[in-house]
Amino acid sequence: MTAPGKRLAIVATGHTAQGEHPGRSAGSLQAEAIKIALGNAKLRKEQIDGLITCKQLHGDGSDDQVVPRVGMHNLRYTQTLDYGTCNFSLHQAQMALEAGVADLIAISYGTNQRTNRYQFGAGANSGPAAFTTPYGWTHIAGQAAMALRRWQHVYGLTEEQFGHIAVSQRAWAQRNPQAIFKQSLTMEEYLAQPMMVDPMRRADVTMISDGGVSYIVTTEEKAYDYTDKPIIMAGWAEAGASSSFYGENFMRPWLKRPGQEIWERSGIDRADVDVVYVQDPTAVWPLQMLSYYGFAEPGDIGAWLAEGHTYPGGDVPVNTNGGQLSEAYMWGWLHVVEAVRQLRGEADAERQVKDAKIALYASTMAWNKGGASVLVRGE
């Protein structure tokens, strides 16, 4: 476990507008987010001595591209992650801070995948993909639907129980001015939607959007030099997947390990968590992660969702920004922006969770790796 003074502290976040940014590169959207985060922290870029960037799915946004673009001259450490979902970026930053290779780190992600018309549905025809793409088994929605059908079969999950994930997140998005999808989504309207990839509907899948996000992080002991409201990472955990892509791996049983370790390593009791964030390219991600991080057993998660815990006013608010299903598709980066707002008491009044002190953020990289962070309000 990290020594208390060396724990990662978020001193500021910054994000661009979400939606469409024609003519902008991923690097430019990272740069804008970094500028906004620096401004929010009242920092000059010369003070930053570490930079960890995250590439967008189709490749660009690496540190060697972003460093000259943003003209940072005092960097002692730079790094790039292929798929940040910001959990992995936060964990990388924590290790750099503990190693003492940098003291004040900007981490960032940008994507122009919407205006760049990145084809999420297209598949490769060589390597392992040669055994999926020729059958038309493409798009993450098709993979998620495969996991959902199996979950329904093994655990008796109903369509309506599963629908509470999309419906509750829309209810939160309607309280978030930034969210892209704010139109009504009642359970009746959800169930009336046609299947897209049966058993999944359109509302169970994210839309594609452009945008950038950055956080400025340092150690807990230095954080108060920059803000009186730092948000501390109390603990983190990660896991790699089983070896095979097929069959049981779609149930992600390997998430049980970080699902237990996160509480041991953070010293936090799950029952004390005030707000929960789960990266959600499809609603299957919250379904599985809420189960494996201990909010309900896999066999009970459907009934638990139907009890309303995750909705506004519920006792386990989930994705209070609307998540990727309703706010914007930013690989979970905006989930942490929202967690920081909530823990600082700075969310819009209609969605601020009263006296929120502890947040869980959980994510995966598709079917291959996963991780979580517990974020707490600095005292």
Added chain:
Amino acid sequence: MMSNAQVLPDLNDVVTRPYWDAAKQGKLVMQRCSECGHLRWTPQEECPECLTLGGEWTELSGRGTIWSFVVYRRALNADFPDVPYTVVQVELEEGPVMAARLLNEPEKARIDAPVHVVFTKVTDDVTLPNFQLG
């Protein structure tokens, strides 16, 4: 049924080519490790269990049960416009789970239902293994 498959496997891949050559002859094959006996899917140079290079291409029964399935009701890929179509993951008798189309009507698909492999000729060079109920 499979005439809409515009994306064909890369036959220049030396690692996977024996699989497609066998399919063309109406055989479903996978690599069995000569060291530990592990039957692996998908094809790769080494055994993922003991990391021994190579392995014997072994003919399988082609029988199994449906592990899970999905029905594309909306085309999410311009190369596959002919919806609905059903993709299944099949747990083979010999252990591995693989994906293919189910050639029966979508409404007949059930998890745990027994299926058997059938071979669909797509071009002179490419034959895709698929599954049928029963």
